[in-house]
Amino acid sequence: MRIALGIEYCGTAFHGWQSQAGGGTVQDALEAALRGIAGGPVGVLCAGRTDAGVHATHQVVHFDTLVERPLTAWVRGVNSHLPEGVAVRWAQPVAAEFHARFSARGRRYRYLLLNRPQRPGLWQGRVGWFHWPLDLAVMQAASARLLGEHDFSAFRAADCQAKSPIKTMSRAEVRQCGNMFVFDFEASAFLHHMVRNLVGTLVYIGKGTQSPSWVDELLQMKDRKLAAPTFSPDGLYFRGPVYEPHWGLPDPDDDFLDGMLK
Known part of the structure; x- marks a missing residue:
């Protein structure tokens, strides 16, 4: 059985x-x-x-x-x-x-990033943290450039064992809840450290170091050394795989993450 x-x-x-x-x-x-x-x-x-x-x-x-x-x-x-x-x-x-x-035909991740001058206390170990103000609009513009099929080598850890860096991103969204930024990603599969590297790159754009078009450059150059540093694991949540309905498995019910942010 x-x-x-x-x-x-x-x-x-x-x-x-x-x-x-x-x-x-x-x-x-x-x-x-x-x-x-x-x-x-x-x-x-x-x-x-x-x-x-x-x-x-x-x-x-x-x-x-x-x-x-x-x-x-x-x-x-x-x-x-x-x-x-x-x-x-x-x-x-x-x-x-x-x-x-x-x-599984896909996988979902969420990253929670606390954006305020003071480090987290109550949320310690459960959120990432960045102390300089971030621009939501430019991060949203940048994340939209991740959609579709791409070679994500620029966001791949050096010791990644995946056979191919080519993945299809079906969701890449950023929203803001007070001083918390919520990053949601869904793709056919993810490379090692891929989400944390994507978040690091979007934060660089959000703080004004780079423009949204930097995402296009990184995807084209396919060089991990050119992208932003890997972000902390603290705020990363695996929200589960996506299966075809015929398997009859329960849908993920993690709305409490949204409830905690309200």
């Missing part, structure tokens, strides 16, 4: 998603909790790996098991074994052909 889970986590206390020898990752915590319910080892595969400090409102994973448990066991039971900062939101049987990563 193949089971899919919807997971949310605060990445502040974890060393990223992917399991590692020293432990301390979200995958390590989840697999240990699943083992407590399944009575044996359980390996999970996720829709999108996240780096240390990055959060997720709707990570999706799948695993195979021969044991029969009620779906509540895969939710409340697993949550009782998980550390603070990570929780299973739902569990659902899926077809054997379903794959959390390869069945």
Whole structure:
């Protein structure tokens, strides 16, 4: 039997998603909790790996098991074994052909950026921060230039393992809620550090260092060294994969992010 889970986590206390020898990752915590319910080892595969400090409102994973448990066991039971900062939101049987990563036709990210002279206190670890005033209009003009199919090599980490830097961006928006800027991106897939590098570039434009046309230049030059520095992971949220409706999985419900900004 193949089971899919919807997971949310605060990445502040974890060393990223992917399991590692020293432990301390979200995958390590989840697999240990699943083992407590399944009575044996359980390996999970996720829709999108996240780096240390990055959060997720709707990570999706799948695993195979021969044991029969009620779906509540895969939710409340697993949550009782998980550390603070990570929780299973739902569990659902899926077809054997379903794959959390390869069945996704897109992925969504959000970046929250606090824009004020003082560093965050209450939001520490959950938002990025920039102290100089930013111009929303020019960042919106710049983000619109990211839409469509492009070679995003200028926004790719040096150790990125993706086979191709060519991705299709279907959403790249910036809005402002008081002193918080909200960046939303949706694409067929993302390169390593791509969102954080995009945010860094848009901030350079927003503070007046560059014009919106700089985005076009960077896309054409395909040189990471010419773009802005990688922005902090603190404000980055993986909002989940996009699946075809026939898989029947729950839609992500992370409107609380919007509610917190009002």
